[in-house]
Amino acid sequence: MEVLGQIYQPYMEVLFARCYKFFRTEEDARDTVMELFEKLNVELKIHEPQNFKAWLYSVARNHCLMKLRQRMPIEIGKSLEDLEEKDESDTGYRVSDVQLDRLTACLNRLPDNQRRSISLFYLEGKCYREIAEVTGFDISKVKSYIQNGKRNLKNCLERNENA
Template sequence: MLSPKEYKALTDADLLQRYKASEELHILGELYNRYMSMVFGVCLKYLKDREESRDAVMQIFEKLVRTLKEHEVTHFKSWLYATARNHCLMHLRARKGKNFEEISPFLMEEGGSPHLEDGVDLEENLSQLEKCIGTLAAEQKQCVELFYLQQKCYKEIVDATGHDFNKVKSYIQNGKRNLKLCMEQHG
């Protein structure tokens, strides 16, 4: 077993590899400590409540114990950021009654969308989002669902779909743009 100083000297990839091999929580704890303030910041940005954000930070750590065994993560920091964001969005969705901009910031550009009024029912927005996802080209739909809903990284999507990396990236970007346009038209 390494000393705490030796663990701090290891890269994220080294720590991930050691955690997957041993499943020792102190290794994951060292890795998570590096980015805990980032995770808290993401949670605070979306949840807008310090206590809820603290709870979310712990829930995300508990989630990592399971999900890191199942996922091949190459860029831990960006993957963790996306995981934290998605956790908060799902929390907001479960809470209901929030504006759609808070639920799906990946669809709406900064400043919000003028066509949505305060008090719009969340379920209507989510229903419309599902309809808009259904209008995407098959490749875009598949890649958008894998990336945003199943939290797969580009490499995992490449492996699952057989599309090359640039195609996957293009399908996700174009799908995101098409979803935004669809939501604006039918909002």
């Protein structure tokens, strides 16, 4: 734990800022940074990240999204692309149960290869290589499935928004 603390320490301020963008309160952001530290102890026994910084940010983003999803209403974008853009801006979105249901329905409509790749990448924080190992897909196919899946999700959400 002491070594993990030394590794984690340089990232705490950046993670705090990242979490603050999701929660908009210092208390929630601080709590989440501490939860992430505890989560790392478990996650690093399972994963061997090639790029620790990128992997850590991905784990932090996914952890924040899962915490927000448990609360309603939550601050997330209208699609997975909006979630990435949200990290760079200060504007938040309110998503209703109906919108979350639409996102889930659209995710379930994706072809299996796209749905699996997107779920592993965004929800479980796996890198392309790990997804390829788990699914048996070629790494270039994984990248394609994620890109096409994001586009298909966005299109599905836009179609269903007007319905």
